[in-house]
Amino acid sequence: MKILVISAVSLFLSLGAAAVAQTTTVVVPGDVKTYVLKQETPSVTFEGDVVVGTALPDTVEIHTIPDQPDYGYVVVNQKRVLVNPKTRAVIEVIE
Structure with missing residues (x-):
């Protein structure tokens, strides 16, 4: 029974770590934001x-x-949005 509980806890922790590892932050160069804002x-x-x-x-x-x-960028619903032009996914909402 102890082994089963330990295995379940290990699985839970490893899945939690995998979820955290999938979270990425894109650091956009400042000159990109400046360009888009202008x-x-x-x-x-x-x-x-x-x-x-x-x-x-x-x-x-x-x-x-x-x-x-x-x-890439687009203005959507009055907000300036940075986009990955290959995937069309929003990277950052600037304003």
Whole structure:
């Protein structure tokens, strides 16, 4: 019985560690944010919350950032949003 309890606790702890390991923080260069904040881009409407991890639909045009192929941006629901242009996933909501 003790071995079963110890095994269950070990499994729980290892799964908890795996969940924590999947949480990543993207550190966006300051010049990327500065560039995006200076752009005058019209806002598009998106139904639902725009939060980190949200994948934007193909109908939303993602704007490129010069010399920064890993980042794109869009203004959604009046908020400036950094996006991974390959996956269309929101990286950060700036404002």
